[in-house]
Every structure is written in structure tokens, then in C-alpha cells.
Amino acid sequence: xxxxxxxxxxxxxxxxxxxxxxxxxxxxxxxxxxxxxxxxxxxxxxxxxxxxxxxxxxxxxxxxxxxxxxxxxxxxxxxxxxxxxxxxxxxxxxxxxxxxxxxxxxxxxxx
Amino acid sequence: xxxxxxxxxxxxxxxxxxxxxxxxxxxxxxxxxxxxxxxxxxxxxxxxxxxxxxxxxxxxxxxxxxxxxxxxxxxxxxxxxxxxxxxxxxxxxxxxxxxxxxxxxxxxxxx
DNA sequence: AAAACATTTTGATAATTACCGAAATGTCGG
DNA sequence: CCGACATTTCGGTAATTATCAAAATGTTTT
Numbered sequence: 001x002x003x004x005x006x007x008x009x010x011x012x013x014x015x016x017x018x019x020x021x022x023x024x025x026x027x028x029x030x031x032x033x034x035x036x037x038x039x040x041x042x043x044x045x046x047x048x049x050x051x052x053x054x055x056x057x058x059x060x061x062x063x064x065x066x067x068x069x070x071x072x073x074x075x076x077x078x079x080x081x082x083x084x085x086x087x088x089x090x091x092x093x094x095x096x097x098x099x100x101x102x103x104x105x106x107x108x109x110x111x
Numbered sequence: 112x113x114x115x116x117x118x119x120x121x122x123x124x125x126x127x128x129x130x131x132x133x134x135x136x137x138x139x140x141x142x143x144x145x146x147x148x149x150x151x152x153x154x155x156x157x158x159x160x161x162x163x164x165x166x167x168x169x170x171x172x173x174x175x176x177x178x179x180x181x182x183x184x185x186x187x188x189x190x191x192x193x194x195x196x197x198x199x200x201x202x203x204x205x206x207x208x209x210x211x212x213x214x215x216x217x218x219x220x221x222x
Numbered sequence: 223a224a225a226a227c228a229t230t231t232t233g234a235t236a237a238t239t240a241c242c243g244a245a246a247t248g249t250c251g252g
Numbered sequence: 253c254c255g256a257c258a259t260t261t262c263g264g265t266a267a268t269t270a271t272c273a274a275a276a277t278g279t280t281t282t
Contacts, residue, residue: 001269018132021222023270027125030222055229068271070230089228089279104219111132111141111211134240166259179241181260200249200258 001075014111017103020079025062026072030081032061033095043090051085052094125222128214131190136173137183141192143172144206154201162196163205 001019020026032039036049040057043049059069073093076082080099085092131137143150147160151168154160170180184204187193191210196203 014132014138015135018129018138019269021129022126022133024126025270027129027222064270065272066228067230067232067273070228071271074230086229086278089226091229100222101219104215104222107218108212108215111138111215130239136240175240176242177259178243178261181258182241185260197248197259200256202259 014107016079017081020076020081023072025064026076029058029062029069029072030076030095030100032058033082033093045090046087046092049092049094051087051092052083054090054092056090058093124214125218128190128192131187131192134183136175136180137187140169140173140180140183141187141206141211143169144193144204147205156201157198157203160205162198162203163194165201165203167201169204 021030033052036053040049040053040061043054043057055066055070055073058073059066062069073082073084077084077093080103081096082093083096085094132141144163147164151160151164151172154165154168166177166181166184169184170177173180184193184195184202188195188204191214192207193204194207196205
């Protein structure tokens with residue numbers, strides 16, 4: 001997928017975001033990240049989900065290759081839908097609620 | 112009967128609609144149909160845009176083959192985004208504002 | 223420094239989507 | 253009914269996306 005860099009401050013591209021949301025796995029990931037406690041086991045190192053969930057757990061839950069989920073999350077981050085935080089060897093991903101809300105508002109104004 | 116997780120959480124329609132919105136031409140069509148007077152010449156037979164715009168005009172404006180735009184509109188109709196009305200040999204397409212609004216509300220609740 | 227582990231990047235191929243032209247269907251006027 | 257015209261459906265190829273395994277990169281621990 002061709003992803004153009006974007007931040008919350010740029011106008012969100014409906015086509016780009018829709019490309020991401022046109023895959024069930026990616027929509028599911030976004031949904032699971034809404035409630036990490038309910039959808040993932042606790043992290044062994046961190047005792048919280050403040051920065052989201054590590055790639056490994058998301059990949060296991062999704063049932064696809066680690067490399068694929070890593071790429072998905074990378075696209076989602078470039079599109080502004082999630083935020084990545086690195087703690088040691090783990091990268092945690094969480095929803096970018098502000099951007100998601102902004103996108104939905106953008107949709108309701110421009111679609 | 113096989114009960115899937117979909118009964119609890121259905122991402123299917125988000126994926127389906129997003130597939131449609133992941134193409135710039137289709138997003139443009141939806142946008143043009145918001146204001147037919149501003150985006151299309153008047154119809155020769157009908158003196159209004161009450162039922163939307165005929166396939167021919169949309170295809171010309173989009174700059175793609177008639178058959179392609181017809182297929183796009185057919186998908187968009189199946190997904191509920193537009194409404195088709197036949198008058199004689201012409202088919203007019205207009206936005207399904209109710210469905211669009213409903214989808215956006217669905218997104219803000221479930222994405 | 224090297225082993226061990228999480229993640230990312232990099233090819234590669236299968237699957238899907240984009241889009242066209244041709245053929246088929248539906249509709250109107252003579 | 254027949255031609256003319258709008259639209260739809262069909263069959264095909266080019267382009268894009270899905271997804272994997274392997275290689276590369278970071279990071280921690282020994």
C-alpha cells in the first residue's frame with residue numbers, strides 16, 4: 001500500500017484512511033486497542049497498557065505473521081490512526097483518539 | 112449454526128464501505144453529487160436534479176469509461192451510499208444522505 | 223562482545239482491484 | 253418491429269494490495 005505521511009495537523013485524506021480501513025484485520029486491531037485489558041494478556045515487563053499493546057501480542061491475536069502486523073501498524077501510524085512508543089525492545093501501539101475523532105468529523109463534513 | 116464474533120462486533124460494513132471510499136474517483140463522485148447544479152450541466156429531458164445525475168454526465172466529469180463509472184455506481188448503490196432511479200433510458204444517481212449519515216455515526220461508535 | 227529476543231525492512235508471489243472495450247440489455251420514437 | 257441511444261454486464265490485462273519468510277536492525281542480558 002502506498003501511504004503518504006500525515007499528521008493530525010494536515011487535512012486527513014479520506015482515500016488514504018479508507019485504504020487502511022478496507023482490511024478487516026486492521027479494523028479489528030483498531031477495535032482491540034480500544035480495550036487492551038479485555039483483548040490482550042498483561043505485559044510481562046510493563047504493568048499497564050498506557051502506551052498500548054506490543055506488536056507480538058497483536059500479531060498473535062490477529063493470527064498473521066509478525067512482519068505483516070508490523071507493517072500494518074506502521075501504515076496506520078503514518079496515516080495518524082495509532083501512536084507508537086518504544087520501551088526497550090518492545091514497541092507499543094495505541095490508538096490516536098484525537099486523530100480518529102478528527103477524521104470522523106472530517107468525514108461528516110466532507111464526504 | 113455457526114455463530115461468529117460478528118454478532119457481537121461487526122466490522123464488515125466498515126470494511127465494505129471503506130473499500131468503496133478507497134478510490135479517489137468514487138469519493139469525488141460522492142462529492143460532486145452533493146451539489147449537482149454546481150458540478151453538472153442541466154439534463155436535457157428533466158429540468159431538475161431531484162433524482163440525481165445520469166451516468167453519462169458523471170462518466171464525462173470523471174474522465175473514465177462509461178462502463179467503469181456504471182460499475183462504480185452499482186457498487187456504491189449495493190453498499191447503500193447512493194440511490195438509483197430510472198427515467199426512460201437514463202439512470203439517475205443521487206446520494207443516500209440517510210445511509211451516509213448512519214454510516215458516519217456507526218463509525219464514531221465502532222471504529 | 224555475543225547471544226537472545228522484538229521489531230522492522232526487504233524481496234517474492236498470490237490475490238484483489240482498476241479500468242477498458244465489446245457484447246448484452248433496456249427503452250424510446252418512427 | 254427496428255434503429256438509436258443509455259446503461260449494464262462480461263471478459264480481459266495492468267496495477268495495487270495481501271501476506272509470507274528471510275534478512276537486517278535495535279536493545280537487553282550474559
